[in-house]
Amino acid sequence: MxxxxxxxxxxxxxxxxxxxxxxxxxxxxxxxxxxxxxxxxxxxxxxxxxxxxxxxxxxxxxxxxxxxxxxxxxxxxxDYGPALAQLAPRLYRCQCTRAQREQALPDGAGCQGRCLERDYQEGAVRFRLDTGAMTFVDRRWGAQMTDPRAFGDPILVRRDGLVSYNLAVVxxxxxxxxxxxxxxxxxxxxxxxxxxxxxxxxxxxxxxxxxxxxxxxxxxxxxxxxxxxxxxxxxxxxxxxxxxxxxxxxxxxxxxxxxxxxxxxxxxxxxxxxxxxxxxxx
CATH class of the missing domain: 3.40.50.620 (HUPs)
Structure with missing residues (x-):
């Protein structure tokens, strides 16, 4: 390759x-x-x-x-529409304020506990992370173990409709x-x-x-x-x-x-x- x-x-x-x-x-x-x-x-x-x-x-x-x-x-x-369509089963709308989101982060749930089951029609679009620590290898830093829940579910589409860095870069x-x-x-x-x-x-x-x-x-x-x-x-x-x-x-x-x-x-x-x-x- x-x-x-x-x-x-x-x-x-x-x-x-x-x-x-x-x-x-x-x-x-x-x-x-x-x-x-x-x-x-x-x-x-x-x-x-x-x-x-x-x-x-x-x-x-x-x-x-x-x-x-x-x-x-x-x-x-x-056009990031096809990528969003592929991710649709793990997307949800979030209306949390920054303070609400930061308050929810320590338990690892992020916005999932507040917004995931509420089926909002408006708000930022977030990607639901799987739970648990992950391992990966960096060529400089070696083996790493990180729990992505520490960051909360990433926003893929902002409230204003703009696609975010999180989706676009990948x-x-x-x-x-x-x-x-x-x-x-x-x-x-x-x-x-x-x-x-x-x-x-x-x-x-x-x-x-x-x-x-x-x-x-x-x-x-x-x-x-x-x-x-x-x-x-x-x-x-x-x-x-x-x-x-x-x-x-x-x-x-x-x-x-x-x-x-x-x-x-x-x-x-x-x-x-x-x-x-x-x-x-x-």
Whole structure:
């Protein structure tokens, strides 16, 4: 089977070093297996997606040498009706407030106990999780055991009718033939929830690899507020792609490389820190 990985940026924020770390791991993982690497624009939330940001993301990927294969699909152009129809036996409407949902989570029932049997005609659409702890293997972190009920039943369609990330990312990966999912370790435990969606859609789950989570100097996960960690800001300050890779690649256990091609012979998904990794104070 051909390895198929993917980069899936959301065009609501600029590319930062945390994204670059995960994207580098995805690139190296796919290329080490002589596989394919896809680019998909995750613009399902049309209220936040921006075309100018998308173009900036794509320019940064080219500048860094994060080459991809094939056409570039957009989530906003896809139909998730068939996936929802396939999941229908495990879907229900939920009208819980955030406070009600959080109050119900400790017993593992989430919204099931409040909404599942009430047959609401309006509200968010949730997916009913099976009970019990699940095991899976991550290529970096090894064997994991997680009870997905700790997260509650995921929303697949929001109250406003927009399909959520929870459904779109799994349905898209299945449609695109993705065999390997690489992302930040902040989503490691949430993998158990997504595995249930993969299986309910009749597809074998992919291999998982969770790269180190990168924090700003303030100890918080990198975001729009960490402007100096954005690739565009580094370019404007005179940095070269080699400068970026000399910072990022050691987080993946690769020293002395200043490009992805140089790093490829050293790639080992188990090497390097698991994280989190904090950027140094400026």
């Amino acid at each position: 051909t390895t198929v990985g993917r980069l899936a940026p959301t065009p609501s924020g600029l590319l930062h070093l945390g994204n670059v770390c995960a994207f580098a791991a995805a690139w190296l993982s796919a290329r080490a297996d002589d596989g394919r690497l896809l680019l998909r624009i995750e613009d399902i939330d049309v209220t936040r997606a921006r075309r100018d940001v998308e173009q900036a993301l794509r320019d940064d990927l080219v500048w860094l040498g994060l080459t991809v294969d094939g056409e570039v699909p957009h989530q906003s152009s896809r 349905a898209d990966d299945i449609t695109d033939g993705v065999t390997d999912v690489v992302r930040g370790s902040d989503l490691l435990e949430y993998t158990a929830v997504q595995i249930q969606l993969w299986e309910a859609l009749g597809a074998p789950p992919p291999r998982w690899l969770h790269a180190p989570l990168i924090l700003g100097a303030d100890g918080k996960k990198l975001s729009k507020s960490h402007g100096s960690a954005h690739v565009g800001a580094m370019r404007e300050a005179g940095a070269t792609p080699a400068d970026v890779w000399r910072v990022v690649l050691p987080w993946l256990g690769i020293d002395g490389a200043s490009s992805l091609d140089e790093a490829l012979p050293q790639w080992d998904p188990t090497a390097g820190p698991r994280g989190p990794v904090a950027l140094a104070q400026e």
